Amino acid sequence: MFQKLGRKFQQFMIGRNGPDDLARFSLAVAFAFMLVSVFVNDALASQVLMACAFAGVAYCYFRVFSRKKANRFKENRAYVSLRTKLTAPLRSAYARFKEWKAYHTTHRIYRCEQCGQSLRVPKGKGTVKVTCPKCKHSFTAKS
Known part of the structure; x- marks a missing residue:
């Protein structure tokens, strides 16, 4: 029974857009509006939020x-481009933080007293003599 229903739905969806990133985003926003409307005490504000949630669900459907796949593709591409522009700095900052954290758990960073060059020394080696590759200044440091 369910297989027959599944095949009928597949046939129905032939030539249609289907779920894309913008549809999922509108559904998530609609869910957020519904959730917020539950906690709002004002009846009018709650009704407005539920109307916005209904509009989001309707837009998702x-x-x-939709059978106009080319138009929906252009809209989705514009949404994904905007989302990428907004989230790219956060992703790169997170990647830099992870790299920094991994790097600083295995090495200590010192600055050369003469030229200010950053020098890394592996942790757990005791007192080591560090020589700057830039100006050849030597100093001792604890790793």
Whole structure:
């Protein structure tokens, strides 16, 4: 029974846009509006939030069942481009933080007293003599 229903739905979806990133985002925003409307005490504000949630769900269904795939593709591409521009700095900052954290658990960073060059020394080696490769200044440091 469910297999027959699944095949009928697959046939129905042929030529339609289907779920994409913008449809998922509109559904998530609609869910957020619904959730916020539960906690709002004002009846009018709650109704407005539920109306916005309903509009988000309706827009999601419109996108999923639309037959104008080229138009929906352009809209989704614009959304993904905007999302990438907004989230790229956060992703790169997170990657830099992870790299910094991994790097600083295995090495200590010192600055050359003469030229200010950053020098890394492996941790756990005791007192070591560090020589700057830039100006050849030597000093001792604890690793």
